[in-house]
Amino acid sequence: MGMATIAGTTGEAMNGATIDEVIWNDWHPVAALDALDAARAAGGSNAVTRTRLLGVDIGMLALPQAGARPQNSYRVWRLDDQTPCHAQARYGVLWVCAGEPRRDILAIPEADEPDRRLLHAGAFRVHVSGLRAVENFLDMGHFPFVHTGYLGVEPYTEVAPYRIERDELNDELYAHDCRFYQPRAAMTAGAALEVRYVYRVARPYSAILYKTCPPQPERFDVIALFVQPVDEEWCVAHTVMSYLDDASSDSELRGFQQTIFAQDIKILVNQVPKRLPLGTGDEHPVRADAMSVAYRRWLSAQRVTYGTTHGR
Secondary structure (H helix, E strand, C coil), rough: CCCEEECCCCCCCCCCCCEEEECCCCCEEEEHHHHHHHHHHHHHHHHEEEEEECCEEEEEEEECCCCCCCCCEEEEEECCCCCCEEEEEEEEEEECCCCCCCCCCCCCCCHHHCCCEEEEEEEEEEEECHHHHHHHCCCCHHHHHHHHCCCEEEEEECCCEEEEECCCCEEEEEEEEEEEEECCCCCCCCCCCEEEEEEEEEEEEEEEEEEEEEEEEEEEEEEEEEECCCCCCEEEEEEEEECCCCCCCHHHHHHHHHHHHHHHHHHHCCCCCCCCCCCHHHHHHHHHHHHHHHHHHHHCCCCCCCCCCCCC
């Protein structure tokens, strides 16, 4: 895998910089569809929404439609040279590829199950590399200390051993057999319980969590973290939920998830350095960090350097 030279950009992190092709030619989230549609309804054809992806300023516009929107009903372009970008709508999010897509947007089959609710739970701008945000999402060790009363509580602080698996066919990473005692695992949880987790890293900036659904313990609720790399040291974290919950309102589900992520932000903004270290010996993991170690090795195997301290 090589590097893509980004010409003509003026961003803080981009002056003369290059981006790994595996990142430049991948799909990245840039906005909630609901927000773009609301902007269109309020402002009409001039309702351009602006954001930044990989150091490039882009414009987004929901095109006029009658009825349900097809996937290609959004226009996206670079603001510096007006070059159009590839765009698709999926999982309640607009996805953009600034380069040439080498593969499809990641698959989450559960999102298509008819008894689930798909909900964009919020977008959070954070001063940290998007890779740091993904790694924090994979970390169970902080549950009792950061998410006290929700995802953990003292004295239940031990992270039990779990199993790491590399899906060679799809080049994805999994953590199986994860479990953790949680006072309030979800809106549907009426009591504390030991929650089963499966973590999946599908792309460098995308991770999915499958966790015990309290009303249907034989199935999983699904929480996806889709991270928009604004540049190497800033990101926007989009949280998308695919829940088996017909009792809670949308605002209740969003509020619960936003409470959890707001607690994570306090950890993320204090990360030093802002970029993710990949070099041996840069940081010292413990047994509970097995998934974080596997994630960093997986990134290194893909030759990802953007948003890391590798070679800096």
